[in-house]
Amino acid sequence: MRMHKAMTNLEIAELLRAVAAAYQLQSESKNRFRIIAYQRAADSVEHSSSELKDLWDEGKLNEIAGIGPSISKHLDELFKKGSSSHFSQVMKGLPPQMFELMIIPGIGAKTAYKLVTEFGSKISEKNPIGDLEELAKEGKISTIENFGQESEKDILRSIAEVKGRSKRHLLPYADRIADEVIEWLKKENEVLKADPLGSLRRCASTVGDVDIAVATKNPQKVLNHFTKFPKAQRILEKGGATSSIVVPSDMQVDLMVQPQDRYGALLQHFTGSKHHNIALREFALKKNYSLSEYGIRKRGAKGLKKFATEESFYNFLGLDWIPPELREDTGEIKAALNHQLPKLVEVREIKADLQIHSSFDVETSHDLGESSMEEIVNKANSMGYEYVAFTEHNPSHSRHSEGQIVDILRRKKEAIAKLNESIKGVKSIKGAKRVYNSLEIDILPSGKLPVTEKGLETLDFALVSIHSSFRLSKSQMTKRVISGLMHPKVKIFAHPTARKLTQREGIDLDWEKIFDFCIKHDIWVEINCDPMRLDLPDFLVKEAVGLGIKLTLGTDSHHVDHMDNMEFGVSVARRGWAEKKDIINTRSLEEFEKMIK
DNA sequence: GCCGTTTTCGGCCCGACTGTTTTCAGTCG
Numbered sequence: 001m002r003m004h005k006a007m008t009n010l011e012i013a014e015l016l017r018a019v020a021a022a023y024q025l026q027s028e029s030k031n032r033f034r035i036i037a038y039q040r041a042a043d044s045v046e047h048s049s050s051e052l053k054d055l056w057d058e059g060k061l062n063e064i065a066g067i068g069p070s071i072s073k074h075l076d077e078l079f080k081k082g083s084s085s086h087f088s089q090v091m092k093g094l095p096p097q098m099f100e101l102m103i104i105p106g107i108g109a110k111t112a113y114k115l116v117t118e119f120g121s122k123i124s125e126k127n128p129i130g131d132l133e134e135l136a137k138e139g140k141i142s143t144i145e146n147f148g149q150e151s152e153k154d155i156l157r158s159i160a161e162v163k164g165r166s167k168r169h170l171l172p173y174a175d176r177i178a179d180e181v182i183e184w185l186k187k188e189n190e191v192l193k194a195d196p197l198g199s200l201r202r203c204a205s206t207v208g209d210v211d212i213a214v215a216t217k218n219p220q221k222v223l224n225h226f227t228k229f230p231k232a233q234r235i236l237e238k239g240g241a242t243s244s245i246v247v248p249s250d251m252q253v254d255l256m257v258q259p260q261d262r263y264g265a266l267l268q269h270f271t272g273s274k275h276h277n278i279a280l281r282e283f284a285l286k287k288n289y290s291l292s293e294y295g296i297r298k299r300g301a302k303g304l305k306k307f308a309t310e311e312s313f314y315n316f317l318g319l320d321w322i323p324p325e326l327r328e329d330t331g332e333i334k335a336a337l338n339h340q341l342p343k344l345v346e347v348r349e350i351k352a353d354l355q356i357h358s359s360f361d362v363e364t365s366h367d368l369g370e371s372s373m374e375e376i377v378n379k380a381n382s383m384g385y386e387y388v389a390f391t392e393h394n395p396s397h398s399r400h401s402e403g404q405i406v407d408i409l410r411r412k413k414e415a416i417a418k419l420n421e422s423i424k425g426v427k428s429i430k431g432a433k434r435v436y437n438s439l440e441i442d443i444l445p446s447g448k449l450p451v452t453e454k455g456l457e458t459l460d461f462a463l464v465s466i467h468s469s470f471r472l473s474k475s476q477m478t479k480r481v482i483s484g485l486m487h488p489k490v491k492i493f494a495h496p497t498a499r500k501l502t503q504r505e506g507i508d509l510d511w512e513k514i515f516d517f518c519i520k521h522d523i524w525v526e527i528n529c530d531p532m533r534l535d536l537p538d539f540l541v542k543e544a545v546g547l548g549i550k551l552t553l554g555t556d557s558h559h560v561d562h563m564d565n566m567e568f569g570v571s572v573a574r575r576g577w578a579e580k581k582d583i584i585n586t587r588s589l590e591e592f593e594k595m596i597k
Numbered sequence: 598g599c600c601g602t603t604t605t606c607g608g609c610c611c612g613a614c615t616g617t618t619t620t621c622a623g624t625c626g
Contacts, residue, residue, distance in 0.1 A: 033609060037598035068599045106615090108624055150616055269611090274626065281610040286603080292611055337602095 006053040007078070009045050015078075015087065016042035016071070018099050021109035022091045040066040043275070049539040050511075053079060097128035104129065105158045118144050133159045169251055170501060171568055172531045174200050174207035181212055181229060181253055188225040190218040192260055197270040202324045203571035205534040206501055209252040211270055215263040226255045262294055264307035268314075269293035275329035276322075283333055284317055325574040330542065344574040345583050347567050352387045352585040352592065353380065355440065355463060355494060355526065355554025356563070360415060362408055362439075365396035366467065371560040373419055377435060379560040386589040389436040390416065391463050391494075391554070397450040405451065409458040413437050434589050436460045436596075440494060445469040447483025449490075456489045461596055463526070463554075465494035466507060474508040481509060482517050491596065492552050493518065495528040495535040503532075511540060518549050524584050527576075529555040529569025530562070541576020552584045 007015075020038035023031045044066040045052055055061055056079050061072045074084040098112035101123075107115075115132065116123050119140070123131045132155065135141055141152040178196045185194045195201070197211035216222045223243045227235050236244035236252065244254045258266040269277065270293065281291045290297045295304045296316060307313040311321045319336040323344055326332040335341045357369035358376055371379075373390065380388045392412070395405045416437040423435075440463045441449050449456075449464065456462065464484045472480060485493060496514070497506025518525055525544055528535045533556065536544065544551060553569045555562050573583060580586045587595065 031598095034598050036609075040599080066599070070598055106624065110623065146617065146622095148617060154615085270626095272626085277626095278610055285608095285610075290611075294612090 006051075009048055009052050012052055012075070012078075013042040013046035014099075016045060019087050019090055021099065021102065021112075022094055024109035025094070025113055037066065037068075038071070041071050047275075047539075049543060095125075097123050097125050100128045101132060104132075104155065104162055106154055107158070114144070114146075115141075129159060129162065168206035168208050168502065169249065170531045171200075171203065171205060171207060171534070171571070172565070173249065174210050174251070177231075177247055177251060177253065178210050178212060180231070181210070181226075184229050185212070185214060185222070185226060185255075188222055190216045190221045191225075192216055193263060195267060197256065197267065198272060201271050202273065202327055203568075203575060205537070205572070209254055211254045211256065213263070213266050213270060214255060214257045215260040215266075216257055217259060219257040222257055223255065229253075258293075261306045261308050264309040264311070264313045265291075265295045266293055267310050268307075271324050271327065273328050276327035276332070279329045279333055280317075287317065289317065323574065325571060326577065328575075330539075342577045342579050345570060345578050345580050345586065347570045349580050349586045350385075350553060350566055350570065350583070351588060352385050352389070353383075353555050353557070353563055353566065354389045354438075354492065354552045354585050355391045355528065356388055356557045357392050357440075358390050360390070360392060360412055362392045362412060363395050363400065364393040365398065366393035367558060368392065369558045371557075373415065373435070375560050376557075376563070377419065377423070379563050383563065383566075387434040387436060387592060389438040389460075389554075391438045391440045394439055394441045394449075394451050394455075402452050402455075406454045406458070409439070409451075409455045413458045434593070438462060440465060441484075441490075442467050443480055443484030445472065445480060447480040449484060449487060456487065459489055461491040462487070462489045463492040463494040464490050465496075466498045470498055470504070470507050472507070474510055477507050478510040478513050481514060485517060485521065485523050490523065492524045492526050492554075494526040494554065495530075495533050495556070496525055497535050497537060497540070499533065499535055499537070501532050501534065506535070506537070511543065515544060515547050515549055518544075519547060522550075524550045524552045526552050526554050527569045527572050529553055529565045529567075529572075531565060531568050534568060534572050536572070536576075538572050538575035541572060541578060545576055545578050545582050549582075550584050551578060551582055 016038050020035050020042065023035045023038065044064050048064055055063060056075065061067055061075060074086045078084040094113070095116045098116045101107050101112040101115060102109065119135060122135060136152050136155045139152065141147050141155060142149050178200055182194045185191045191214050193215040195213050197213050198209065200207045200210055214222050219241060223238060226243055227238060227245060229245060231247045232245040233248065234246040236246060241257050242254060244252055246252055256266060256270055284291050288299045290299050295306045297304050305316070307316065314321045314336065319333065320339055320341055322332050322336050322341065325344065326341070332341065356376055358373045359369050359371060360373060361368065369392065376388065395408045397405065400408070416435050419435050437458070437460045439451070439459055441451055443464050443466055444450060445468065481493070499506035517523065525536055527541060541551065551573065553566060553573065555565045555569065557563045584592070584595070
């Protein structure tokens with residue numbers, strides 16, 4: 001039998017969306033909710049933290065919300081045979097081009113189908129979007145029934161948008177822009193309150209648009225002031241309650257304005273996430289309430305209950321206020337109902353930075369830090385830390401003999417001993433009482449570590465991580481990592497997925513096995529605070545926390561300024577429901593010292 | 598087609614915008 005390459009979650013989600021689109025073309029009204037069911041299943045599959053194929057192997061498909069007996073049956077066939085007769089049947093006769101056209105904003109199933117059937121082979125399978133663009137430019141679209149000049153222009157605009165679709169932005173850039181906009185807004189006296197919204201407020205690892213809420217009695221004046229933001233390159237729209245501008249890096253900034261007595265509902269609605277809001281409205285519906293960005297309405301009754309704060313909004317529904325980082329529909333509503341929300345870890349509780357690269361020359365083949373050990377200790381002092389760990393990359397084993405590597409590591413050990421000597425007993429100095437001698441060691445593709453026993457002996461503890469051969473199979477990669485974690489000096493598995501946001505996907509690992517090993521051998525898992533990594537990712541943090549795995553925060557700083565990125569790592573921890581107890585570097589120096597021995 | 602601390606049957610999130618329309622369908626966030 002021919003082996004099919006297992007479909008990824010994203011591919012399965014696309015397939016389910018295609019099935020939903022196919023049902024949309026059938027006009028029977030009973031399909032209405034079936035369409036929604038398929039779209040929901042697609043969303044859930046896309047956001048699932050485990051590969052669907054693995055769940056299927058274990059007979060756990062039903063654990064995915066939105067997958068019931070019927071879809072489950074079709075997926076079973078899909079995994080067994082490589083296709084599903086039911087899905088094929090539903091999509092029979094539909095032109096494949098239409099699914100690609102649906103990428104274009106404003107074009108849904110019906111519009112896509114109509115366009116493809118109308119123009120036939122003029123919209124090719126090879127380049128449907130390009131062909132549609134040509135047709136629009138030639139003015140052919142506006143000749144079709146129910147399409148006019150405006151829809152033609154819309155299609156051209158949207159295609160241009162898809163082509164130049166700017167990537168999502170890293171969290172710190174969005175954060176900085178939002179700060180600047182809010183600072184600018186507050187220069188206008190009519191601005192009573194201003195806060196970021198959306199994925200930025202939820203501290204997602206990447207952000208599309210920046211959305212900002214303002215409470216005011218004078219919307220027009222605020223919106224006018226907003227469009228004069230000095231860095232605004234373009235004004236996209238300016239309405240009565242919203243306005244949009246574009247700032248450098250092609251970032252869109254939207255402003256939403258409401259009177260102060262409705263500000264709570266506004267914040268709640270536009271903070272999202274979409275899935276959280278849907279779940280919340282379904283919850284409210286059972287109590288016969290209908291929610292919107294304006295407030296809460298009793299179903300069938302007139303009048304709107306307004307909310308000045310989000311706390312009062314959630315409390316009205318019988319829920320505790322839910323921190324924005326948790327609003328992803330992963331159980332937070334139930335927890336809020338039962339008063340069982342976690343007490344999330346906070347930046348001020350962090351007492352150490354457990355991944356820093358100094359400029360001490362360990363003659364590594366990777367990048368060295370730019371700041372001296374002394375500069376870093378001073379910075380740690382100013383941040384109120386009690387300890388730090390120096391974790392330069394291991395010395396290059398291709399350029400040095402084993403003996404030379406040990407010599408280098410001994411020199412580093414001496415330097416750190418001296419540094420500790422110079423600050424030991426100075427009780428009046430807050431922070432950085434202890435400097436730990438560590439090393440970030442590559443896990444080679446073989447699973448071996450490129451530092452010998454004698455070299456490892458010089459360390460207080462070691463971090464290990466992946467920096468090469470990212471595309472090994474899941475089983476090989478899992479074996480490699482576990483082998484790398486074996487040595488007793490190894491305490492921390494650093495940037496575990498090795499992903500680079502907007503650049504590179506993470507490696508393929510059997511997380512159940514990895515986490516299991518970490519629990520049994522008391523290995524800690526890092527949340528790397530580098531904004532381009534934010535690794536362990538939030539959904540895996542949540543799994544790890546659920547299993548009782550201990551996490552560490554490390555900024556991976558290569559310059560003292562990078563040490564300020566700690567807050568972004570804390571955001572990831574919070575998104576993963578982590579409390580103070582789950583994070584190793586909330587421990588005092590005394591506690592940490594005991595744990596490391 | 599899914600789902601259940603009011604339901605295993607009878608429900609299923611909300612509002613806005615847009616264009617092509619004389620009352621609405623399609624799409625989006």
